[in-house]
Amino acid sequence: MTDLKNKVKQFINFFFYLISCLVIKKKNRIVFGAWLGDRFGDNPRFLFEWLAEKHPNEFELIWIGKPHIYDQIKKIDNIKFYEKNSLQGLFKSMTAKYAFFSHSHHDISNLNVFGNCITVQLWHGVPLKRIGDDSIGYESPNDFFSNFNRNKMTNYCFYISSSQENSNKLLTAFRQFSITADKILSIGQPRNDFLINQKDFTFTYKKKLYDLFPEIKDKNIITYMPTFRDKTANNFSFKLLTGKEKEKLTELLTKHNAIILEKNHYAETGSSRATLAPSPYIKSLTDVPFDSQELLLASDMLITDYSSCYFDFLLLDRPIIHYAYDYQSYGSIDRGxxxxxxxxxxxxxxxxxxxxxxxxxxxxxxxxxxKSNRKSTIAFLLNNEKGISNEEIYQRILRGK
Known part of the structure; x- marks a missing residue:
């Protein structure tokens, strides 16, 4: 029965895609979405906001997502918001000339209604973990609908990357989606434009944290942002430290006038979402709508395991610690x-x-x-992060140059 339901869903998706191929596109209409509609963030957000500021009257800018994110964007001038999978949202998506995603068309709609649309895969960071076709144990379905979806319906027009090395990985990770080298623009990421161009205004973002937690004012901010785990579930959290380790941490943070902010992956479950006991030293941002890039700007140090956020943080030239407590198992069991x-x-x-x-x-x-390690990693993986990704997207994709 499950297999039959999946076939029906695939047929419906196939039908709507074909219909969308016939629909006339409005040449200045652009739709955006991120993280399956759950977040107003990542590369689509920063391109969206840049266009709203720099080219407010040139395009019809539309964000499509779930209702709970509307409050985060309603104050932006010259934009429109529609609920994901609503009739209006589907119509706007079907008639848009351009669509920008952080993951897939599911960011904007459960149905792929982007036939003859210029689709752009912005993705969500430089990968340390294997992604897509490169993931350990990944096997793609081999049937008509699945093959048509990969080769036609999810055939992105453009991808972006941060370096030639990053481009090389995209070519293997998206190989089933008819990716070719000429579709990749190695121009950096919009979310890193934000870091590079706001680096000198760190206090602005620290102040936003002080508004949430007045007691952390003027302290060194250590941010802990672990990765999402598909299979392994042994998640570390500072708030679960007990005994001597907890005492050592308290002494250490007191010594350096520091606090720890934990921001777990929004989809994470288990111990990393354990109830946070009141503490003057450890605060949780997991369920607070505080943008990750703004948090990086406010942070004096980043602790992670394998999250790609650390590549972004390198651009700020600040200390990074990897707590790789399950390095072997994660590398062999989870993504690789x-x-x-x-x-x-x-x-x-x-x-x-x-x-x-x-x-x-x-x-x-x-x-x-x-410091020298930070520089060498930037030279290898982030050498095309120049703070002009948004302008490049505007010129090369939206203006066709």
Missing amino acids: FYYDLEDVSGGSIVKTEDGLLESIDKNLTEPNLH
Whole structure:
């Protein structure tokens, strides 16, 4: 029965795609979405906001998502919002000339209604973890609808990348979607334009955090942002430390006048979402609509495991620690990695709680400890991040130059 239901869904999707191929497109209409409609964020957000500011009257800018994100965007001038899968949202999507995604058409609509639309896969960061066709154990379905979906319906017109090395990985990760080198624009990411161009205004974003947590004012901000796990579920959280480790952490943070902000992946479950006991040293942003890029700007240090957010953070030239407590199992059971973490870490790598606390102390004391490593990783994976991605997208895609 499940297989039959899937076939029916595929047929409906196929039908609507064919219909959308026949629909006349409005030449200045652009639709955006991100993270399956759940978030107003990532690369689509920063391109969306840039266009609203720089070219407010040139395009009809439409964000499509779930109702709960409307409050985050309603104050932006010259934009429209429609609910994902609503009739209006489907009509606007079907008649748009351009569509920008962070993941897939599911960011905007459960139905692929983007036939003859210029579709742009902005993705959501430079991958350390394997993605798409490169993921460990990934096997694509081999039937008519699935093959047509990959080769026609999800045949993106453009991709963006941060470097030639990043482009090489996109060519293998999206190989079933008819990707070719000429479809990739190695121009950096809109979300990194924001980091590069706002780097000198860090206090603005610290102040936004002070408004949420007045008690953290003038403290060193250590942000912990772990990755999402598909299969492994052994999630670390500072708030679960007990006994001597908790005492050591408290002493360490007191010594450096620091606090820890935890922001877990929005889809994460399990121990990482355990109830946060009141603490003057550890605060949770997991369920607070605080943009990740703004949080990176406000942070003095980043702790992660394997999240690609650390590649973005490299552009700020601040300390990074990888708490790689399950490096072997994650690499062999979950997604797998493109690179040895030692080669592209841009910072410290630790595998025990004691090592983590020692590394926090050392990096706060010597913030330039891994400066050369940060530079070499940027040169390898982020060398086309120049802070002009939005302008390049505007010129090359929206103006066809």
